[in-house]
């Protein structure tokens with residue numbers, strides 16, 4: 002995969018998925034990493050009800066000076082999604098040249114399980130139409146590593162290849178934000194993510 | 200030094216720096232993390248109170264005693280605490296008293312979108328509105344100073360995007376402030392009519408003094424830009440205005456009640472056109488219009504829903520280059536977690552086709568399909584009282600198919616008074632208390648039924664069944680909600696019972712216990728009958744394999760926590776344990 006860093010004042014990243022997938026931790030790590038790089042940073046997230054298996058989105062912005070903690074539609078440089086339908090739900094945030102990094106995972110929402118809605122069969126194609134999309138087998142990698150909870154950090158490893166932030170800062174940010182006994186595992190997961198991003 | 204803090208963390212830090220001694224709260228999104236972070240500062244005597252009225256009164260007592268005190272709640276919490284809030288506006292303070300209200304525009308996790316800036320005006324209490332975490336920290340400190348200087352509680356008004364947005368924040372040191380001690384002063388603190396009449400005059404005078412302060416308040420400031428457009432704004436809306444109208448002149452209000460009239464008039468004189476950019480109700484707009492100044496505001500900017508840069512932009516320009524929202528994306532509302540102990544109760548309710556007066560908590564999700572087992576949800580505690588009212592209107596027979604449902608934390612918050620009322624007034628009521636040993640919805644805070652205090656230390660456990668008996672309920676049962684047969688039997692007994700019956704369904708929240716090994720479904724035995732899907736477990740789904748005539752139910756082993764509820768529904772014993780528990 003090519004590194005595609007665009008020159009622009011602020012970098013906007015949307016992280017989305019299903020409540021309970023570790024989205025908030027992932028956004029904490031990214032946010033901290035960007036602050037280590039000396040950027041002004043803002044992050045906005047949703048707590049409460051949605052964390053019970055609902056759709057979750059966080060906004061992260063960093064650069065010279067950030068006012069709004071919310072990203073405007075059509076201005077996200079990257080969407081990091083933990084589930085495909087969630088990527089599609091927020092794809093309208095993507096900038097014209099923005100890119101989607103998505104775990105190759107489908108989690109049917111209750112509306113699908115009870116037969117009220119359908120999981121889009123052509124989801125991959127629809128995503129690709131919204132912008133350049135990278136499908137990542139992050140869940141499989143996490144399974145290989147023996148802990149499904151590190152999917153978030155595997156995906157951050159992939160994202161790290163696209164952002165101009167130092168690898169050392171990423172590792173420091175992981176150390177700062179995960180529980181001590183899981184640091185090694187998460188650093189490993191991050192490394193695997195970077196690897197597959199090529 | 201700068202640190203990344205959310206607005207809530209910043210309020211906690213600000214309280215600590217300000218020498219705050221006592222802090223109280225009842226959890227509620229988006230305010231919860233304020234007390235959760237205050238707990239980390241040992242200098243502050245912090246508690247989770249049982250409800251917001253209690254929390255505010257405890258903080259008020261601390262203020263009477265001369266200690267700086269802070270109380271935090273979500274917007275609707277201030278409805279519960281409104282009574283002491285208004286009177287404290289009359290009494291004023293001794294130690295600074297800061298009331299934090301976290302509003303939830305967009306209703307991310309709330310039942311209404313009320314704008315609590317009205318409360319400050321209504322109770323004649325000054326309001327501070329930070330626009331980011333750093334201001335949240337500074338304004339918390341200033342709120343204590345204003346409170347003591349003007350002898351008034353101060354309303355620190357936050358919104359979801361302040362509470363749950365993180366940015367770089369300066370850190371200061373704590374300034375110890377001695378507790379001044381208690382000095383009797385009944386004219387101030389004993390609001391008999393005779394005293395209150397005098398206090399009302401004081402309140403009106405005080406507002407004038409604070410209005411003068413508002414004119415010179417450092418954080419009410421003008422940022423001059425082009426004079427063609429002037430924006431008056433406050434709170435997070437300031438950030439959106441700067442983003443969308445980078446060239447405009449901006450009057451940023453921070454002490455937003457009372458507003459600085461002279462400053463606003465001066466600003467108005469220098470700009471050609473004024474737009475008031477505020478989230479929620481036209482609060483500033485109405486006051487500015489009353490000053491005779493022509494402004495644009497809610498005629499363009501929506502009053503309902505969350506304000507965002509997109510909403511602000513599209514209020515003034517129809518042109519947009521953003522791509523359209525994808526259509527036909529299946530919705531993903533929140534659901535009861537796999538293994539949630541509430542699930543069994545709602546399954547039985549659905550099966551028995553009961554009418555349910557509901558309440559607020561994770562268990563409100565029992566209202567969603569396929570469980571669809573809730574009819575009403577008004578406010579915390581209303582399940583009990585609504586059911587009693589329905590019985591009054593429709594008679595005893597109706598109460599045989601009616602249950603009231605609420606969680607353990609909700610019961611302590613405001614279910615007890617309703618229960619006493621029902622017993623006293625000879626109601627026929629079946630009350631189900633879903634006791635999962637925690638306040639789950641807001642992220643697992645302790646409450647009296649857990650026997651744990653705010654910092655995790657052991658307290659005294661007060662069991663809901665003991666309270667029910669103490670309230671005079673004679674039919675009280677404790678049931679395991681994961682045992683569907685026992686649950687159904689208990690329902691029948693309670694519904695048949697003449698008088699008030701209380702069933703306590705006890706099983707810890709699935710997020711607090713170690714998951715058990717997942718179940719599997721034997722494809723040979725499964726006939727695709729879908730019985731197991733009726734419990735609405737996210738770990739169960741139906742697939743349609745190509746080579747198979749009938750559909751097949753499957754368990755997502757990554758989600759299943761081995762609660763075994765579905766096993767009890769399968770008529771063909773197709774659901775089995777994939778491996779033995781490792782202990």
Ligand SMILES: Cc1ncc(C[n+]2csc(CCOP(=O)(O)OP(=O)(O)O)c2C)c(N)n1
Nearest residue numbers: 227559560561562606607608609638639640
């Ligand atoms: C007056 C008021 N305060 C706070 C809240 C926020 N809130 C919603 S549900 C809930 C707690 C529910 O806990 P519990 O009754 O134990 O049910 P659980 O979520 O554990 O199922 C809280 C604090 C609210 N909606 N209204």
